Amino acid sequence: MSTAIAEPRAESIVKPGKVSIYQPEQEGLIFPELPEFKSAAEQRRHLKEHLVAACRAFAIHGFDYGFAGHLTVRDPENPGLYWTNPMAVHFAQVKVSNLICADHRGTVVEGSHAINRAGFVLHAAVHEQHPDIVAMCHAHTVYGTAFAALGKPLAPISQDAAAFFEDHVVIGDEAGKVAVEVKGGNKVANAFAGVKAAIHQNHGLLTASRHSIDSAAFWFIALERCCQQQLMIEAAGITPKEVTPERARYSREHVGSDYIGWLHFQTIWNDLAASQPDMFD
Template sequence: MHARTQAADSPALDLGGRESIYQPEQAGRIFPHVPDFDDAQAARRHLKQRLAGACRAFAQHGLDYGFAGHLTVRDPEHPHFYWTNPMAVHFSQVCVSNLILVDHQGTVVEGEHAVNRAGFVLHAAVHEAHPDIVAMCHAHTVYGTAYAALGRPLAPISQDAAAFFEDHVVIRAEAGAVAVEEKAGQSICEHFRGVKAAIHQNHGLLTVSRHSIDAAAFWFIALERCCRQQLILDASGHAPTLVPPDRSRYSREHVGSEYIGWLHFQPVYAQLAASQPDLLA
């Protein structure tokens, strides 16, 4: 596992009380704000909308593969339950009304569809072992799955890849095995302590968030993109110039945070909600 090292070797930025350098200093600008809810029903509605939007975003980015792939987010009122996409429904057809609520034993407690067995095995184990993790994403993607076969961490070849520097792990346990037994989920769940992503050898990519489904979904899309770039670079036969560790940590802290993942997802969601309003049905 990579130990996450703070970017102490770079000068700290004075953000003036802001969470990110990307938040505007000028007052009154139109800019996304993380919502805050006093009502559990409103919070739940928001989470379900964003989960459905994340599924549509996966479809838009070509991250579908039959019925494979599962995205989860904890219920705001009942954290031992999580919302997930329904089994055997294409990502592009997921909407608020067909999401299902599942407990850690894999029982559907709300909704009409069945749960994906592999989704239950992996996600339930991670959610149960890590109460701080609120969302998790996994899909069988082209580039992430190909890169996972190499069994190596992602190198900081760019600012984008540096967002994952010392913030992801390579998991070799249960490599290539179909995760339908509960022990398979338990064998990998401890790897997610303190990181936002994992490359599961011979299987694919997984991302988690302690912030939102928005962040988990965006960092999955970003990780798939980084794997594609790395494979293209490998195919060129040329050795890259890597971002140095101090610069990688600096980039990770400022462009690889949970907040930045959430922020990146906002235009993705806005475009989907405007062009595919049925996702809110």
């Protein structure tokens, strides 16, 4: 069973020429700017560095579980190829030099490490069915996996959780079954139309971005945090006051976009670039 959620969008108050209310109106202020590239090679290097940073961020947040967990980003020049973290390498040890590139069948075309086949089957299916999705994240996290066992969507109990309101799905298909066959992730991929996140029952969390690996990574971190918060409230036996649908949609419109996910991740990127320079090796 897949629970698809409709997506009525709130009227935007973002001024023309801008994509977010957080962008400064004054000129000359320091503020993160979206990158521009002179070549596919330059863009590829950028994507690989930010993919590594996402892996390092997952390590810091304790998202590791043995060799489980995989992050992918579509190659800018060859959209049928995807860069991903190597099999059986801890998130904290991922670096530009040990990333691997594979096609949608899981055949490694660049890099010396093996690929996590079970994980890549799911990612490849989503990327193949949704050409607009450029990046995906999945990890076997404590709270996300626990929440996924409930088989229900995240409730809008806060502004943070409202970012996922009507923008995630609960996937019951193939619940608890490890996908290893080619096309084994198709049912999961079917549910990813028009949303940025999925809760796969008895498995865990997945996020996807039509913008960047930065955005996919941040929204995964945020979704795990929201699952933790909801589990804590439910464990207390208290019925939370939910944000009304109208307000939740309004908040999602302004704090739940791919751009906002990218913007949030820049704080993580800047810290990691300064504190873990070995990730560029």
